[in-house]
Amino acid sequence: MPEWTLMTDPTTLRVLTSGYQSWSEAELRPLTDTQARATMHWMVEQGNDPGYPPSGEAGVWRSHTLIALIRPDGGGWVGCAQDATHTFTHWEARAGQGQVTLTCTLEGPDVPVVFEDTADVIGTVERLSADLATHMHARTPAPLRVWSSWYSYYRAVTFENMLHNARRARDLKLPFDVFQLDDGFQAELGDWTEPSGWFGGHAKDVPAALKELGFRAGLWLAPFLVSPNSKLYAAHPEFLLQDDAGSPLLLGNNWGGPYATLDTTHPGALAWLRDLAATVRGWGYDYLKIDFLYGASHPGQRHDPAVGRAQAYRMGLEAIREGFGDGFILGCGAPLATSVGVVDAMRIGPDVTPFWDDESRRVLLGDGSTPTARNALHTSLSRWYQHTWYQPDPDVMLARAELNLLWPHEREAVAGLLDVIGGLRASSDPMDMLNEEGLALLLRSLEISTPDRPRTLTESYGGAVTHFTRGTFNLTDSPVDCQRAHTYQPVK
Numbered sequence: 001m002p003e004w005t006l007m008t009d010p011t012t013l014r015v016l017t018s019g020y021q022s023w024s025e026a027e028l029r030p031l032t033d034t035q036a037r038a039t040m041h042w043m044v045e046q047g048n049d050p051g052y053p054p055s056g057e058a059g060v061w062r063s064h065t066l067i068a069l070i071r072p073d074g075g076g077w078v079g080c081a082q083d084a085t086h087t088f089t090h091w092e093a094r095a096g097q098g099q100v101t102l103t104c105t106l107e108g109p110d111v112p113v114v115f116e117d118t119a120d121v122i123g124t125v126e127r128l129s130a131d132l133a134t135h136m137h138a139r140t141p142a143p144l145r146v147w148s149s150w151y152s153y154y155r156a157v158t159f160e161n162m163l164h165n166a167r168r169a170r171d172l173k174l175p176f177d178v179f180q181l182d183d184g185f186q187a188e189l190g191d192w193t194e195p196s197g198w199f200g201g202h203a204k205d206v207p208a209a210l211k212e213l214g215f216r217a218g219l220w221l222a223p224f225l226v227s228p229n230s231k232l233y234a235a236h237p238e239f240l241l242q243d244d245a246g247s248p249l250l251l252g253n254n255w256g257g258p259y260a261t262l263d264t265t266h267p268g269a270l271a272w273l274r275d276l277a278a279t280v281r282g283w284g285y286d287y288l289k290i291d292f293l294y295g296a297s298h299p300g301q302r303h304d305p306a307v308g309r310a311q312a313y314r315m316g317l318e319a320i321r322e323g324f325g326d327g328f329i330l331g332c333g334a335p336l337a338t339s340v341g342v343v344d345a346m347r348i349g350p351d352v353t354p355f356w357d358d359e360s361r362r363v364l365l366g367d368g369s370t371p372t373a374r375n376a377l378h379t380s381l382s383r384w385y386q387h388t389w390y391q392p393d394p395d396v397m398l399a400r401a402e403l404n405l406l407w408p409h410e411r412e413a414v415a416g417l418l419d420v421i422g423g424l425r426a427s428s429d430p431m432d433m434l435n436e437e438g439l440a441l442l443l444r445s446l447e448i449s450t451p452d453r454p455r456t457l458t459e460s461y462g463g464a465v466t467h468f469t470r471g472t473f474n475l476t477d478s479p480v481d482c483q484r485a486h487t488y489q490p491v492k
């Protein structure tokens, strides 16, 4: 376990962290602050790394793959793993008396880890993270413009909702590449080829209808999750990750209760995953959003005990890539660096919501991975450098006039997020809820941009990377330096 002692005053430093998976917090904070740790067990499972959660002590910061400490002069220290294929790299920075201790714990086979003292933290973070991308043969195809059913219909989505919106988008000549069907079409987690009672059709018939309207078809799956009510659960208990007592391990709390997860070291589970991805490809989908992927790397008892968490996850992911061929794959809720080279795009923060913040879950329950516009900005902006790993997906613009509690300036902040991050463009607004203003905002947010860079890490308006060369975000709840709360201000 490499360890470095830095003889420096911890009260002058900031720390840049990146959490384990898509939704886990990434931050830029004073080193002497306290990293939040979710108080409820299912939130630790879904928002932190349950194998390496935040310690909860003041001045102790944990980060995955990469960490940086920033001095007031903009220099500092950067640590970065150069390979994550089968290994999770856990960093910890610990503030002491007049010194800081940095430790690096590898979970999996040995990998090269670089640690540099630098005069330019921003440039060094970008260079070392790009080296990891090169080493892992990152895929960064051209970004796509995607309409998703989730943020308007949620689980109640129907076949007709998809077609109606695609028809309207065609009539309005909106520049979408893909129409992506999200959660709700399936009978159960695991029973993906059977429709839910309300969907009013079958997911296999969606692609042909979308193609006729001029769009590619996308599908959402949570391929590693298995509902206890599913046929898969009953038919193949041997495919499931187990607890110490030898029962299927149950985790999480979406879909009205906990779920099991596939043991991706089991050859039968891997063959099932390959088949599933090939089946939906055969239905005509060439864009796949695979979600809740952290399930495959959850701690537990595996069929092959010699395989670690990172490698098990990678085996499951590769099985899906084999089945889906050269189609476009977007990861979500996914261990980030270990996905590089397999996925084409990756969600790099929590979900955007039609409201700014949920303070009770974020502050009282310590869960910064909660879906909210604020949390999406906070985390995705703090991962600006990851565009070399995959196409980043900072999630959707919400431009609709109805069912939207975001103020106009908060919508502009989301538009600023999409512009600064570059990468995928997504929307989820029901076309019938867009007025003239909303349409204009939507069109603007579908314009592909190149990723921006921070202009400094020594200043921040709200615990995240907020100062970019193109503009500044104020993520705090008060005006700062004449900039209103919850805004993006382009540099003039």
Ligand code: 9PG
Pocket: 023, 046, 150, 182, 183, 220, 254, 291, 332, 333, 350, 351, 369, 370, 371
């Ligand atoms: C489908 C959704 C969408 C969305 C994904 C993911 O913490 N939570 O309560 C939580 C709820 C939903 C969620 C993530 C976290 O959303 O990011 O785009 O596909 O699943 O169920």
